[in-house]
Amino acid sequence: MRIDSIEKLDKWRKECRRTFEAPKRKVIVCLGEGCLANGSEEVFNEFKKLVAEKKIPDVTVESVAKTGCHGFCALGPLVIIEPDGTFYTKVSKGDVAKIVDKTLIGHEIIDKLLYTDAKTAEKVANYEKIPFYARQQRISLRHCGTIDPHKITDYIAVGGYAALGKALTTMTPQQVIDEITKSGLRGRGGAGFPTGKKWATCAKAPADVHYVICNGDEGDPGAFSDRTTMGSDPHSVLEGMIICAYAVGSHQGYIYVREEYPLAVVTLQKAIDEAKQHGLLGEHILGTELSFDIKISRGGGAFVCGESSALMRSVAGEVGEPRAKYIRSVIKGLHDQPTVLNNVETYATVPAIVERGADWFAGIGTKKSTGTKVFSLAGKIKNTGLVEVPMGITLREIIFDIGGGVPDGRKFKAVQTGGPSGGCLPEGKIDLPVDFDSLTEAGSMMGSGGMVIMDDRTCMVEVARYFLSFLVSESCGKCVPCREGLYQLRELCAKVCDGEATEEDLALMERLAKTIKVGSLCGLGQSGPNPFLSTLLYFRDEYLAHIRDKKCPGGVCRKLITYAITDACTGCMACISVCPVHAITGERKKKHVLDKNICDRCGSCYAVCKFDAIEIS
Amino acid sequence: MVQMTINGKVVKAPDGEMLLTVIRRQGIDVPALCDHAAVEPCGSCRMCLVEITREDWNGWKKYVTSCLYPSENGLIVSTHTPELQEIRRNIMDLYLARCPGSELVQKMAEEYGLTRTSYKTIPEGDNCIMCYACTRICEVLGRNAISAVHRGHAKVISGPFDDPPPDCIGCLSCANICPTDVIEWHDQDGTRAIWGRTFDLISCRQCGKGIITRDFAEYLKEKRQIPADYFEICDDCKRVELARKMGGLVDLAKEVAS
Ligand SMILES: Cc1cc2nc3c(=O)[nH]c(=O)nc-3n(C[C@H](O)[C@H](O)[C@H](O)COP(=O)(O)O)c2cc1C
Ligand code: SF4
Ligand code: SF4
Ligand code: SF4
Ligand code: FES
Ligand code: FES
Numbered sequence: 001m002r003i004d005s006i007e008k009l010d011k012w013r014k015e016c017r018r019t020f021e022a023p024k025r026k027v028i029v030c031l032g033e034g035c036l037a038n039g040s041e042e043v044f045n046e047f048k049k050l051v052a053e054k055k056i057p058d059v060t061v062e063s064v065a066k067t068g069c070h071g072f073c074a075l076g077p078l079v080i081i082e083p084d085g086t087f088y089t090k091v092s093k094g095d096v097a098k099i100v101d102k103t104l105i106g107h108e109i110i111d112k113l114l115y116t117d118a119k120t121a122e123k124v125a126n127y128e129k130i131p132f133y134a135r136q137q138r139i140s141l142r143h144c145g146t147i148d149p150h151k152i153t154d155y156i157a158v159g160g161y162a163a164l165g166k167a168l169t170t171m172t173p174q175q176v177i178d179e180i181t182k183s184g185l186r187g188r189g190g191a192g193f194p195t196g197k198k199w200a201t202c203a204k205a206p207a208d209v210h211y212v213i214c215n216g217d218e219g220d221p222g223a224f225s226d227r228t229t230m231g232s233d234p235h236s237v238l239e240g241m242i243i244c245a246y247a248v249g250s251h252q253g254y255i256y257v258r259e260e261y262p263l264a265v266v267t268l269q270k271a272i273d274e275a276k277q278h279g280l281l282g283e284h285i286l287g288t289e290l291s292f293d294i295k296i297s298r299g300g301g302a303f304v305c306g307e308s309s310a311l312m313r314s315v316a317g318e319v320g321e322p323r324a325k326y327i328r329s330v331i332k333g334l335h336d337q338p339t340v341l342n343n344v345e346t347y348a349t350v351p352a353i354v355e356r357g358a359d360w361f362a363g364i365g366t367k368k369s370t371g372t373k374v375f376s377l378a379g380k381i382k383n384t385g386l387v388e389v390p391m392g393i394t395l396r397e398i399i400f401d402i403g404g405g406v407p408d409g410r411k412f413k414a415v416q417t418g419g420p421s422g423g424c425l426p427e428g429k430i431d432l433p434v435d436f437d438s439l440t441e442a443g444s445m446m447g448s449g450g451m452v453i454m455d456d457r458t459c460m461v462e463v464a465r466y467f468l469s470f471l472v473s474e475s476c477g478k479c480v481p482c483r484e485g486l487y488q489l490r491e492l493c494a495k496v497c498d499g500e501a502t503e504e505d506l507a508l509m510e511r512l513a514k515t516i517k518v519g520s521l522c523g524l525g526q527s528g529p530n531p532f533l534s535t536l537l538y539f540r541d542e543y544l545a546h547i548r549d550k551k552c553p554g555g556v557c558r559k560l561i562t563y564a565i566t567d568a569c570t571g572c573m574a575c576i577s578v579c580p581v582h583a584i585t586g587e588r589k590k591k592h593v594l595d596k597n598i599c600d601r602c603g604s605c606y607a608v609c610k611f612d613a614i615e616i617s
Numbered sequence: 618m619v620q621m622t623i624n625g626k627v628v629k630a631p632d633g634e635m636l637l638t639v640i641r642r643q644g645i646d647v648p649a650l651c652d653h654a655a656v657e658p659c660g661s662c663r664m665c666l667v668e669i670t671r672e673d674w675n676g677w678k679k680y681v682t683s684c685l686y687p688s689e690n691g692l693i694v695s696t697h698t699p700e701l702q703e704i705r706r707n708i709m710d711l712y713l714a715r716c717p718g719s720e721l722v723q724k725m726a727e728e729y730g731l732t733r734t735s736y737k738t739i740p741e742g743d744n745c746i747m748c749y750a751c752t753r754i755c756e757v758l759g760r761n762a763i764s765a766v767h768r769g770h771a772k773v774i775s776g777p778f779d780d781p782p783p784d785c786i787g788c789l790s791c792a793n794i795c796p797t798d799v800i801e802w803h804d805q806d807g808t809r810a811i812w813g814r815t816f817d818l819i820s821c822r823q824c825g826k827g828i829i830t831r832d833f834a835e836y837l838k839e840k841r842q843i844p845a846d847y848f849e850i851c852d853d854c855k856r857v858e859l860a861r862k863m864g865g866l867v868d869l870a871k872e873v874a875s
Binding site: 302319321324325326472473474475476477478479480481483484485487488491492508511512514515518519520521 | 737
């Protein structure tokens with residue numbers, strides 16, 4: 001069916017809503033990428049099978065629905081029973097029969113499958129009461145986990161393409177741009193450039209052809225928010241891009257998807273096909289003058305391909321290497337034509353702004369960083385996952401209230417924000433409001449919204465070395481400061497870790513970092529020294545401890561630590577069997593002995609000891 | 618024409634002309650390792666960085682590579698501030714670690730008082746300074762046979778997939794433009810070896826010396842409409858023949874001159 005007018009869209013929406021809301025009770029199984037990997041498809045099929053067999057009055061086969069990611073993948077496969085909001089975690093195929101009998105038929109809650117609150121250790125039955133969700137405000141992720149990403153009818157049912165209809169029939173392109181400008185929306189892909197300003201410049205650039213590109217490269221290894229959005233709510237991204245195309249006058253768009261995201265490609269392609277079938281994409285969208293098509297472009301498989309000039313070369317079929325340019329891509333981008341490049345999250349936010357108005361969006365967050373931002377919580381944190389919070393919320397709220405804090409009774413030490421070339425912030429900055437400018441001022445950045453939490457068993461020099469290694473291997477190698485400079489900076493960091501560096505080396509590192517920052521051609525090199533500079537800024541003591549005292553306060557750097565067994569040892573023999581160099585001896589139930597001279601300092605014993613009897617000094 | 622200020626002096630230049638060209642015309646020596654008149658600028662060495670600002674930037678300034686930055690009205694350019702010299706010195710220090718054997722690098726580093734690198738010399742380093750002159754000249758030629766392959770620190774100039782380049786015609790343009798002479802080639806027994814490939818040479822009908830590879834001659838014939846017999850005699854023999862023909866005249870000229 002071709003939807004060629006607003007009236008038809010409204011009519012269609014009513015039908016879709018009827019089907020979507022028909023089942024009184026719903027069994028929602030998460031089939032996002034994380035849960036899929038944990039076997040949620042089997043769970044889904046088992047539900048379908050058993051529900052069909054049991055003939056429950058208020059639960060039919062149609063009641064068993066699948067959705068994309070809920071952001072809490074570590075607990076997957078997730079199952080939610082609506083309308084009660086009963087939230088089951090780590091559901092296996094074997095659990096399904098029990099859920100059907102007890103919960104679906106017997107209206108009973110199965111405690112064992114509930115989420116345990118990280119702070120209070122209590123079971124929480126309803127998912128809206130889980131702090132992880134309760135504190136979030138979802139705009140970009142608004143439909144993730146509520147609709148089936150493979151059904152355009154689900155998207156229409158929850159209000160999809162209404163913003164496009166509104167823009168096309170009640171607003172001029174300039175009014176759309178003004179609305180986005182007024183909302184204060186800033187790019188979610190890294191630099192936080194004002195989106196409205198970007199669109200306005202592109203719209204004004206004189207040329208016959210304008211392009212609209214979506215950056216779904218998501219090169220930051222810790223982040224997975226764009227993958228989630230593309231895979232769980234693809235139409236929001238398309239709708240945002242179509243609105244942009246209307247605003248800047250474009251007929252062709254591209255979504256550049258990271259090589260490693262084949263499932264997202266499938267989902268997006270399906271969405272594009274369905275949107276086209278219904279006249280929401282392609283010629284004469286919604287029966288108007290607007291014609292716009294979207295193609296998927298597969299990424300070049302490198303971090304640097306996410307950089308705008310490299311990305312545009314890659315889309316054009318060239319090598320994905322940054323180009324030195326002083327003419328901005330909004331004026332001369334893909335095929336030298338004016339091009340808008342925005343991040344996945346940026347586009348996914350656009351329909352919400354158009355629909356609910358700039359003032360609503362600008363009222364959320366802070367004055368200069370409006371709206372919400374998605375973060376991927378990872379590392380030493382109880383609730384790993386994807387969260388969307390208003391800008392300006394403090395790091396403490398994200399890490400401790402939503403994330404549940406640091407596990408295993410350890411202490412929080414630092415959080416790395418902004419991806420590999422972001423920076424590390426210490427405990428002293430825990431009350432920092434999270435917005436573009438505060439993070440930059442503090443020596444880190446918003447970047448892609450990655451957040452890696454570190455506990456007190458972390459060595460900050462080693463962290464810098466680790467991230468520099470990533471950047472060394474991802475540098476495209478075109479320009480000298482980045483190619484040679486980051487390599488040398490990494491080598492010097494390793495020298496510090498080995499306890500072989502001098503204070504002159506540290507001074508050299510600081511000089512080098514400045515040269516790389518100023519001298520590099522693209523953003524990768526220009527932000528490359530950040531892991532070093534930010535750890536040095538907040539943890540200089542730790543660098544000096546390695547250099548002057550030949551000590552690693554975090555107890556990580558192998559050449560600077562020794563392991564020993566304390567009186568807490570119960571003689572369980574666990575460490576004896578894991579030590580690869582046989583440095584530990586002892587009898588059952590008697591305190592073991594660790595020979596420092598044989599010990600290879602690999603930490604295996606430390607990891608395996610249940611009684612905290614291995615001491616690092 | 619636009620008007621700019623370079624190191625305090627008011628300068629006029631054609632709109633859009635790259636800053637490096639304008640600066641050099643002023644007799645100011647800005648170092649550059651990847652710039653070459655025959656090819657488009659690429660911005661890889663970063664030695665030509667200059668500082669720019671404008672009246673209305675309220676003291677804000679930025680560093681740009683002058684080989685790539687077009688002239689525009691009102692620019693205020695500084696080419697040798699202490700910060701710039703420090704950056705250039707650091708870059709040469711990095712080059713010295715990567716290409717310790719390159720005379721070009723040694724000479725330029727010395728200008729910044731560097732005789733040995735402050736960094737770790739790179740074991741797998743060679744004298745290629747990654748200036749891309751070779752790949753760019755090959756592109757100008759229309760062959761695009763070689764490019765930079767691999768990433769980051771492992772990047773090298775080579776054929777596609779680091780194999781011998783199938784599109785190479787053995788013209789030697791790359792070897793001739795290379796500022797550090799690292800592209801190996803040799804002619805032997807009527808063949809030329811370069812980039813892991815071997816080409817047949819057309820030999821001079823008179824002296825027998827190899828003139829040009831058959832592939833290159835055919836390429837020129839096709840692309841530039843150069844007659845095939847043009848390459849039958851080498852330049853030296855052509856000159857000798859010309860001299861012989863004009864021999865009488867030359868002798869006469871010598872007599873007049875003395
Ligand atoms: C090395 C490098 C990698 C980048 N990777 C990404 C990426 O994976 N995704 C992204 O959206 N932006 C990435 N960016 C930022 C883009 O260049 C660009 O600023 C962004 O896509 C613009 O969209 P926005 O205004 O919506 O943020 C990267 C930048 C650099 C320098
Ligand atoms: S800064 Fe690094 S990634 Fe960017 S062009 Fe230079 S070498 Fe390539
Ligand atoms: S010799 Fe081969 S690689 Fe070199 S410029 Fe000629 S065609 Fe290109
Ligand atoms: S081989 Fe020579 S011309 Fe080519 S990049 Fe290396 S130094 Fe430059
Ligand atoms: S995939 Fe199920 S919660 Fe993320
Ligand atoms: S000459 Fe400008 S970057 Fe090399």
